[in-house]
Amino acid sequence: MAPARDLRPTPTDGYPTATSFLQQDIEDTLLAHLPQCLASPDPTATQNVPAVLQRNNHMQYLLRNLRQGFPQRYTGQDASQAWLMYWILQAFSCLGVGMDGETKRRAREKLLAMQNESGGFGGGPGQASHLLATYAAVSALAVVGEPGPGGGWDDIDRKKMYDFFMSVKQPDGSFLVCHHGEVDVRGLYCLLAVATLLNLLTQELLEGVPEFIASCQTYEGGFGNASFPDWAFSNGYDPTTPRPVLGEAHGGYTFCALASWLFLQPYIRIRYQSTAAGISAGVNHVPPTINVRTLLRWLTNMQGTGIELGGFKGRTNKLVDGCYSWWVGGCFSLVDGLLGGASTATREPSNETATHAGNPPASTEDSEWHDIDDAIFNREALQEYILFAGQHPAGGLRDKPPKHPDSYHTLYCLAGLSAAQHRVVPDHSRRDDLLRSWNADTARGTAVVTASAGEQERLDNLRQESFLDALCWLEDEGADKFVGGSANRVNATQPLFNLTVTHTELIMAHFYQQRLPSRLPKTTSKSS
Amino acid sequence: MSAESEDVPLYAERPEWSDVVPVPQYQGVDALAPINYSAEYQDATDYFRGIIRMGETSPRVLKLTRDIINMNPAHYSAWQYRYKTLIAIGADLTEELRQMDDFALTNMKTYQVWHHRRLLLTALRSRDAAAGELAFTARVLAADAKNYHTWSYRQWLLAHFNDEERLWAGERAWVEDLLEKDVRNNSAWHHRFFVVWSSGVREGDEDREAVGRRELAFAKEKIALAPNNPSAWNYLRGVLEHTKTPLSALTTFVQLYTVSSPSIAPEVMDLDNPVPTEGAQLPCVNALEFQADIYEQEGGTQITKAVEIWKSLANEYDTMRKKYWEYRIKEGLQTTHT
Ligand SMILES: [Zn+2]
Numbered sequence: 091m092a093p094a095r096d097l098r099p100t101p102t103d104g105y106p107t108a109t110s111f112l113q114q115d116i117e118d119t120l121l122a123h124l125p126q127c128l129a130s131p132d133p134t135a136t137q138n139v140p141a142v143l144q145r146n147n148h149m150q151y152l153l154r155n156l157r158q159g160f161p162q163r164y165t166g167q168d169a170s171q172a173w174l175m176y177w178i179l180q181a182f183s184c185l186g187v188g189m190d191g192e193t194k195r196r197a198r199e200k201l202l203a204m205q206n207e208s209g210g211f212g213g214g215p216g217q218a219s220h221l222l223a224t225y226a227a228v229s230a231l232a233v234v235g236e237p238g239p240g241g242g243w244d245d246i247d248r249k250k251m252y253d254f255f256m257s258v259k260q261p262d263g264s265f266l267v268c269h270h271g272e273v274d275v276r277g278l279y280c281l282l283a284v285a286t287l288l289n290l291l292t293q294e295l296l297e298g299v300p301e302f303i304a305s306c307q308t309y310e311g312g313f314g315n316a317s318f319p320d321w322a323f324s325n326g327y328d329p330t331t332p333r334p335v336l337g338e339a340h341g342g343y344t345f346c347a348l349a350s351w352l353f354l355q356p357y358i359r360i361r362y363q364s365t366a367a368g369i370s371a372g373v374n375h376v377p378p379t380i381n382v383r384t385l386l387r388w389l390t391n392m393q394g395t396g397i398e399l400g401g402f403k404g405r406t407n408k409l410v411d412g413c414y415s416w417w418v419g420g421c422f423s424l425v426d427g428l429l430g431g432a433s434t435a436t437r438e439p440s441n442e443t444a445t446h447a448g449n450p451p452a453s454t455e456d457s458e459w460h461d462i463d464d465a466i467f468n469r470e471a472l473q474e475y476i477l478f479a480g481q482h483p484a485g486g487l488r489d490k491p492p493k494h495p496d497s498y499h500t501l502y503c504l505a506g507l508s509a510a511q512h513r514v515v516p517d518h519s520r521r522d523d524l525l526r527s528w529n530a531d532t533a534r535g536t537a538v539v540t541a542s543a544g545e546q547e548r549l550d551n552l553r554q555e556s557f558l559d560a561l562c563w564l565e566d567e568g569a570d571k572f573v574g575g576s577a578n579r580v581n582a583t584q585p586l587f588n589l590t591v592t593h594t595e596l597i598m599a600h601f602y603q604q605r606l607p608s609r610l611p612k613t614t615s616k617s618s
Numbered sequence: 619m620s621a622e623s624e625d626v627p628l629y630a631e632r633p634e635w636s637d638v639v640p641v642p643q644y645q646g647v648d649a650l651a652p653i654n655y656s657a658e659y660q661d662a663t664d665y666f667r668g669i670i671r672m673g674e675t676s677p678r679v680l681k682l683t684r685d686i687i688n689m690n691p692a693h694y695s696a697w698q699y700r701y702k703t704l705i706a707i708g709a710d711l712t713e714e715l716r717q718m719d720d721f722a723l724t725n726m727k728t729y730q731v732w733h734h735r736r737l738l739l740t741a742l743r744s745r746d747a748a749a750g751e752l753a754f755t756a757r758v759l760a761a762d763a764k765n766y767h768t769w770s771y772r773q774w775l776l777a778h779f780n781d782e783e784r785l786w787a788g789e790r791a792w793v794e795d796l797l798e799k800d801v802r803n804n805s806a807w808h809h810r811f812f813v814v815w816s817s818g819v820r821e822g823d824e825d826r827e828a829v830g831r832r833e834l835a836f837a838k839e840k841i842a843l844a845p846n847n848p849s850a851w852n853y854l855r856g857v858l859e860h861t862k863t864p865l866s867a868l869t870t871f872v873q874l875y876t877v878s879s880p881s882i883a884p885e886v887m888d889l890d891n892p893v894p895t896e897g898a899q900l901p902c903v904n905a906l907e908f909q910a911d912i913y914e915q916e917g918g919t920q921i922t923k924a925v926e927i928w929k930s931l932a933n934e935y936d937t938m939r940k941k942y943w944e945y946r947i948k949e950g951l952q953t954t955h956t
Contacts, residue, residue, distance in 0.1 A: 096937050101846040104897015108763065109802035159652035165659055165690050174651050199646035215644045216667045218695040270698045272733040309811050309856030315770055318777040321818075334777060334816035337770035338808035384859075390942040391848065400938060406804040407849050408764065466942050 095128060096396040097121065109407050116409050116490065117397045123479045123491055124399060141477045141574030143507070144485065148500065149187055151485030152178050155497055156193075169213035172204050172226035177497040179233040183590050184504040184580045194234040198242035201227045201234075209250030219254050220268040225280030228287060232589050232597040243600055249538040252290045255281055262319035262333070263298025274315040275306055279346035282353040283587055287594070289601040291556050292539050292549060296357045303347050303354070304378035305333040310406060311381065311388030312339025313347035339388055341404035341417040348424045349586050351380060355428075356555030360548055386425055386466065392418045393467055399479055400471020401490070402506075411489045412480040412499050415506020416588070419472055422465050423509065423585035427516050427563070464513055464569045472510040473573035476503050505583050512582040513569040514591065521562035523607040528554055532603035557602050560586060561595060564609065628661040634678070641667035659689045666696060675706035691725040701737050711738050712747065719754065726758055732767040736774060748779040756792065763796065764805045773812050782821045789813045790820070794836075801840050804849040811853060815860050830861045835890070838871055842892035845875050851904035865912045872912070875905030876927075903936045914950050921954045 099117055102110045121129065125140055156178050160167070167174060175197060182189065189197075203215040204227055210219030211227035228246065235242030258266040260273060267277035278299065285291050305317040314337035322331040337343070362377040394401045394410040401410035402418040480487045480503040486495025487503035530550050541549040565582040572578050584594045599606050629635045642664055645652070655663075662685045669679055683700035686693050704714060715738050722731045739747055755772040758765060776785050790813055796806040813820065814833060823829045837854040841847065858865060871891045874880045878900050880893060894900060906927050913924035925947050932943035 101899035101902070102897075103844040103846055103895060103899055105801075105844040105895060107800040107802050107844075109800055156651050159650075159654060162654050162656055164653045165655060166692055168653055168655070168659075168663075168690050169693050169695065171645075171651070171653070178651060193650070196646065196648065196650050200650050203645045212695065216641065216670070216695075217693075218698055220694065268694060268698060270701050270737065271694065272729060272736070308808065309815070309860065310808075310852045314808075315766070318774065318817075320778065332816060332818050334773070334812055336773045336777075336812075337766055338805055340766065386942075390939050393938055395936075395938050405764075406852060407802045407847070408804070466945050468938055468941060471938060 097124075097129065098395070099397055100395065112409060113407075119491055120399050120401075120410075120479055121397055124474075125478065141474065141578070143477060143574065143578040143580070144481055144483075145185060147483075147485035148181070148481075148487065148504075149185055149485075151482075151495065152181050152185075152187075152497070152500065169217060170223075170226075171214040172201065172211055172223040172230065173213075174497055175201055176226040176230040176233075177501040179230050180588065181497070181501040181504050183233055183593065184501070184508055184583065186581055189234065195240070197234040198231065198240075198245075201230050202242060202245050205245070205247065206254075207250070209247060209252070209254035218268050220271070221255075221258070221265060221277035221280045222267060224251065224254075225284050228284045229587065229589060232287065232587075232593045235597070237600050243597065246288065248288050248290060248601075251284070251288070252292075252295075252538055255285065255290070255295060259295070260319065261298070261323050261327075262317075263300070263302035264316065264319065272316075275303065275313060275343050275346040275350065276315075278303070279350045282350050286353055286556055286560050287587070287597055287601065289533065289537050289553065289598075290539070291357070291552055292541070293357070293361070293545065293552065294539075296354065296361075299350070300354050300358050300361075301329075301378045303350050304380050306335050306343070306347055307380050307385070308335050308339040309384075310339040311384030311386070312341070312344040312392075312405075314338055314340060315343045338405060341392060341402065341414045344385075344389070345417040345421055345424075348385070348421055348428075352424055352427055352559070352586060353556070356552055356559055359555065360551055382425065382428060389418060389421050389425070390467060393471070394475070396471070399475040400468050401475035401479065402472065409490070410475065412476060412487060412506070413489065413502035415472055415476055415480070416502040416509060419467065419506045419509045420583075420585055420588070422467050423514055423563075425466075427585070430515075464571070469510040469571050470573050473507060473571075473578075476507045476510075477574060477578070504580055505588055507578075508580045508583040509585070511570060511572055511579060513566045514563050514582050514585055515566060516559075516562045517564040518562075520564050520609060521558050523609075524558050524561055525554075527605060527607050528557070529604060530554060533557070536601060536603045553602070557598065557604070561598060561606075563591065565591065626658075628657065629665040629682070630661055635665060638665055638668040638672065638674075640664035641671055643667070656689070659686075662686050662689065663693075666699070670695075670699065675703040677707060677709075679703045680709070687721075687730075691721075691728040692730060694730055697730045697734055701734065704738075705741065711742050712744075714738060715742075715747065722754075723758060723761070726762055726765055726768060729767060732771045736771060739775065740778070745779055745781050745784055748775050748781070749784050751775050752785060759796070763800060763803050766805070769805050769809060773809065776813070777817060786813070786820055797840065801844055802847050802849055804852075807849045807853045811856055815857070826861070830857065830863065833857045834868075838868075838890075839892050841875070843895055845894050845898045845900065845902040845905065848904055851908065855908075865908065865915050868908070869912055872905050872908045876901045876909050901935070903931065906931055906935060910946075914953075917954060921950050924950055 100110070100113055155174070160174070179197065204211045204213070204217070204223065206212055206219045208219065211224045212218050213220055213223040217223070231242050231246065237243050255265070258269065260266065264273040265277050265281055266273055285295060302317065306313045306315070308314050314335040316337070317333045317335045319333065322328050322333045358377055391406070392402050392404070392414065394403060398410045401412065402414035403410045404414045404417065476487070479491055482488050482495040487500045488495045489499055533553050534550060537553065563584055563586070581590050583589070584591050587594050595606055630640065662682060666682055666686055669682065680700060680703055683696045683703070686696040704711065715735065718731070718734065722735065725731050735751065739751060752772065752775060755768050758768045762768070776789065779785055790810065793806050793809045793813065796803060814823070814829065834854065834857055837850050837857065840850045841854070858867070874891060874893055910924040910927035913920040913927070928943045928947045928950070932940045936943065
């Protein structure tokens with residue numbers, strides 16, 4: 091018999107404050123959204139829970155957004171038009187809704203109108219290039235684009251985009267989101283995602299970035315939005331001077347910092363291996379680190395309790411919100427990838443075999459990790475939050491009841507649902523397959539930045555490792571979990587990009603000019 | 619819209635703007651996901667695109683960009699162009715700052731509002747202005763105590779101007795006051811960490827051991843007030859980690875919070891180990907977790923005691939995080955066995 095559901099209110103210790111009053115209000119509201127039979131203390135009543143993903147409602151909502159557009163009160167989103175497109179199109183991908191050729195063509199046209207001649211995309215046509223808009227536009231093009239004339243992908247001016255990226259780079263390894271704009275890790279994530287998708291990564295672009303990310307972790311374990319550069323960088327770089335993080339640990343920034351950290355792993359491996367070999371003497375030799383232990387603690391603590399229906403919050407002592415289903419819920423796969431990822435096993439084969447003598451190579455440690463079960467957060471509870479509280483009865487998904495839905499929350503609730511239903515993890519044999527079919531010449535041939543002769547090998551290596559690290563993530567279909575049954579299934583999401591695995595593969599295969607080996611579904615982990 | 623918009627003519631109707639060729643937004647024929655702009659917004663942004671094309675920086679650009687951000691405070695290109703114009707025409711930046719006060723108060727959730735102030739302060743290079751901004755952000759935080767951008771801007775101000783007497787000096791007392799008002803305000807806790815630990819050494823704080831003792835005492839006192847407050851526990855952990863103090867230094871304190879009712883003789887006042895408030899709901903999850911971490915850190919046979927606590931967290935006190943506690947059990951056992 092299942093234990094009765096724990097619906098105890100958050101303790102206030104007889105000492106209420108503004109925070110606890112808000113918290114109590116939301117607990118009342120959320121409890122009212124838990125179906126009666128689940129709130130009942132009788133555990134036998136939990137059969138036949140009416141947990142239904144209102145697919146059709148959401149699809150209609152998104153279609154209205156796409157076809158009819160937005161009313162005047164959306165003027166505040168005029169600088170987020172690339173985002174609106176991405177949110178809608180990727181939400182369709184989650185729901186498994188395909189689009190006809192004409193709709194895709196119109197989408198490409200709309201998106202390409204936001205590209206600037208000087209490189210990068212703006213938030214709308216005629217708006218200045220911005221890292222966030224560039225990510226949104228390129229990701230949306232990953233969904234609706236294809237190679238060849240009129241397909242959109244070859245209309246992206248990658249050389250100029252790279253120049254734009256370099257033009258906003260700062261001495262401390264951070265990037266301005268636009269000229270005269272602010273620095274924050276969202277912009278950094280957007281840049282790294284795009285540069286990885288489009289084959290724009292170089293040592294020059296990434297120099298100092300790992301150190302910057304590490305400086306954004308707070309004492310709580312999550313990441314804040316930026317760090318203060320001037321003390322450490324007033325006169326060259328002084329690593330002993332503080333680089334305080336500005337802003338507390340926050341779900342959105344934590345996702346961006348962690349995903350960035352994963353994008354950077356190939357660079358970190360190559361960069362610090364080289365310094366160890368004495369290639370670039372005179373720079374700091376110690377690779378920067380992040381504290382994964384406190385990070386994991388902070389991430390798990392962001393999941394609300396039973397009375398909060400297991401939704402995620404974005405900061406300590408704040409309220410749960412549907413969008414953190416992805417920003418925080420999506421982090422668990424990334425932590426998985428960091429701790430047991432394919433790259434760690436292949437990186438130091440000698441160390442691996444030394445510590446695990448006698449074990450079969452490569453994937454042993456990885457599969458041990460996966461045996462822990464499936465994830466370190468409560469996947470069922472997160473699905474319940476989204477299904478019971480996240481769905482607006484009229485279609486679309488939202489922060490929390492009684493709020494209205496919007497495109498942003500519709501995507502991030504669906505992506506969070508996907509992260510809770512599926513497990514997408516780095517797969518060693520997939521990585522090996524990709525490596526076997528890797529063609530360094532074609533990848534170099536389609537890159538827009540060339541290296542000097544002496545740097546050629548390292549750049550080739552960076553390109554290859556980034557490609558393999560990004561594309562070795564596969565869905566472990568044996569680990570699926572669908573609250574409310576498989577009719578609620580949404581598509582699996584590639585944890586680094588928030589695109590489907592297929593869209594990620596197609597666009598990267600194009601921009602690295604690789605022929606991808608076919609993949610078989612991975613269903614091994616439940617067998618042990 | 620208000621009566622105001624009916625009275626004010628469109629840019630297209632104003633003779634003083636007749637030299638600018640408006641540029642409509644190009645988005646292809648029959649665009650998807652269009653926004654149904656008001657005539658005023660469309661008109662102003664058409665002229666803005668026209669101005670960009672001309673590259674003009676002049677006082678009238680300030681008026682135009684102000685109109686646009688009034689209708690859409692997130693129009694970062696208008697902010698960007700406004701800033702360029704202010705600098706190009708040598709505008710009075712202090713005046714700009716004051717003009718933006720009310721705007722910031724009504725649009726405090728917008729990134730650009732705060733970033734604009736940061737640009738202005740950087741250009742002004744004035745500690746007077748920085749001190750004024752501390753007062754201004756205090757006003758905003760009084761209305762919205764957890765506004766992320768405001769907090770992060772305030773931290774930038776302190777670091778950038780880095781004036782011990784005029785800026786840093788009052789900071790700890792100020793944030794203590796905010797914690798007095800709401801001990802669960804995590805932004806304020808983070809700010810305290812920023813001031814005391816992350817940003818070098820404050821004047822009077824040179825004796826780091828004394829500072830460590832003071833901060834631990836502060837956190838413990840706040841935990842006693844409301845034990846189920848993760849912000850205070852996180853701060854406590856942060857201080858221990860930062861000062862490389864073993865968790866076991868707090869064993870006596872933590873054990874007051876791991877039991878349902880502490881058996882303390884009330885006449886014995888132990889200032890190092892403040893007792894839970896009367897209304898405290900015990901045992902509290904953060905204390906149990908802390909106790910288990912102490913056992914794990916001690917290692918050896920103590921690990922069984924840690925496992926026992928983790929099990930109770932998984933099955934009774936913190937069931938939402940069952941998977942996490944099971945992971946901790948597995949990790950803890952693995953570490954001791956190798
Ligand atoms: Zn949200």
